[in-house]
Structure formats: C-alpha cells, structure tokens
Amino acid sequence: EVHLLESGGGLVQPGGSLRLSCAVSGFTFNDYAMTWVRQAPGKGLEWVSSITGSGGSTYYADSVKGRFTISRDNSKNTLYLQMNTLRAEDTALYYCAKDQIAGIAVVGLLGHWGQGTPVTVSS
Amino acid sequence: EIGMTQSPDTLSVSPGERVTLSCRASQSVNSNLAWYQQKPGQAPRLLIYGASTRATGIPARFSGSGSGTEFTLTISSLQSEDFAVYYCQQYNNWPPQYTFGQGAKLEIK
Numbered sequence: 001e002v003h004l005l006e007s008g009g010g011l012v013q014p015g016g017s018l019r020l021s022c023a024v025s026g027f028t029f030n031d032y033a034m035t036w037v038r039q040a041p042g043k044g045l046e047w048v049s050s051i052t053g054s055g056g057s058t059y060y061a062d063s064v065k066g067r068f069t070i071s072r073d074n075s076k077n078t079l080y081l082q083m084n085t086l087r088a089e090d091t092a093l094y095y096c097a098k099d100q101i102a103g104i105a106v107v108g109l110l111g112h113w114g115q116g117t118p119v120t121v122s123s
Numbered sequence: 124e125i126g127m128t129q130s131p132d133t134l135s136v137s138p139g140e141r142v143t144l145s146c147r148a149s150q151s152v153n154s155n156l157a158w159y160q161q162k163p164g165q166a167p168r169l170l171i172y173g174a175s176t177r178a179t180g181i182p183a184r185f186s187g188s189g190s191g192t193e194f195t196l197t198i199s200s201l202q203s204e205d206f207a208v209y210y211c212q213q214y215n216n217w218p219p220q221y222t223f224g225q226g227a228k229l230e231i232k
Contacts, residue, residue, distance in 0.1 A: 108214035
C-alpha cells in the first residue's frame with residue numbers, strides 16, 4: 001500500500017525558513033516524480049513544485065521560485081521542500097503527492113497524497 | 124499560466140440527483156485534465172484522469188468528458204458520501220506549471 005507522510009511544518013516568522021519532509025513507502029520511490037501542493041486555510045489547491053524520479057530536474061511555481069527548493073533522497077525514500085524567506089502568504093497545509101504514472105519525466109497527475117503538514121508564517 | 128475556471132462554485136443538490144460540474148481552461152490542455160475530490164479534513168483523491176478515465180476504485184457513477192478547453196464531471200446519482208469539494212487540474216504544461224480550478228462545492232439541499 002502506498003503511504004506518504006509529511007512532517008516539518010510549524011510556526012515561523014516572516015523571513016524565516018523551514019524544511020518539510022515526506023517519507024514514502026509502498027512503491028519504488030525513484031520510479032516516480034513527486035510534487036508538493038499547498039492549500040491556504042479555506043482556499044483551493046496550488047501546485048508548488050515537482051521533481052523527477054532521479055532528482056535531476058525540478059520545477060517551481062512562480063510564487064515560490066528562488067525561495068523554495070525541492071529535493072529527494074532516493075536512498076531514504078524521502079522528499080524534501082526547503083522553504084526560505086517565508087511570507088505570510090505561504091501559510092498553508094503542504095501536501096506531498098506521487099505521480100500516477102512511473103517514468104523519467106514529471107507528469108503532474110497526482111495519484112496518491114499524504115495528509116499534509118501545516119505551515120504558519122506569522123510574527 | 125493556464126487558468127482553470129470551474130462552475131458553479133457551489134451546488135445544492137439532493138441525494139439521488141444527477142450532477143454536472145464544469146471546468147474551462149484558458150487555452151487547450153488537450154485531454155490532460157484530472158478531477159479530484161476533497162472531503163473536509165482529508166487530502167484530495169484522484170477521481171478522473173485523461174479527462175475521462177476513472178482512477179482505480181472510483182465508482183462508475185463518476186464520469187468525465189471533454190477535451191481542449193471544456194470539460195465536465197458528471198455524477199449520475201449522488202450518494203451521501205459524494206458531498207465534497209471537486210477540483211479540476213490541468214497537467215498539460217511543459218515545463219510544468221500545473222494549475223487547479225478554484226473548486227466546486229457540492230452541498231446537501
């Protein structure tokens with residue numbers, strides 16, 4: 001059974017940093033691209049970033065480009081999101097999600113999701 | 124960025140009714156369109172991909188159609204467990220800049 005478990009969220013001041021983790025099990029991690037999606041309180045879903053299975057290619061929403069870095073450690077079956085220079089508008093529940101289709105590229109079709117980790121940016 | 128617009132934002136319906144939700148893309152996304160269901164306090168769940176293919180375990184009462192810029196999600200006979208928020212998402216961009224619709228909430232009438 002596929003399982004994704006996010007951690008690392010919390011309260012941080014504006015301008016601060018956090019690193020989110022997503023530990024996965026139940027599938028061959030390096031066969032699948034992975035994605036972070038966020039959801040602000042009471043709002044809709046926003047794609048944040050994606051990474052290929054090898055980790056060789058990364059992609060970002062314009063709203064986080066230059067501030068967030070996605071990475072993965074395939075030996076540890078773990079996905080990361082390093083978030084720097086955080087702003088109030090980054091406050092959200094952050095989900096990690098697995099591509100539905102195995103392959104070398106990012107497809108962006110999100111077949112399995114974790115339960116999310118909350119990030120609050122406030123002074 | 125490809126904009127995704129869903130309609131209506133909210134729909135009040137009774138169990139057993141047939142429901143159709145719409146999703147419009149600002150430019151063609153071919154058939155690279157997915158639908159997700161999200162219940163309160165839960166993560167989204169993939170329902171439909173490729174505009175019309177049901178994901179594993181999704182009941183046959185859910186169906187999707189469309190291509191290009193106009194898409195629909197139909198629930199043939201609404202069950203109590205179907206009251207939720209539904210999102211469309213395009214995954215057509217290259218390089219990736221995937222976008223979601225704003226969501227459509229199904230409420231019990």
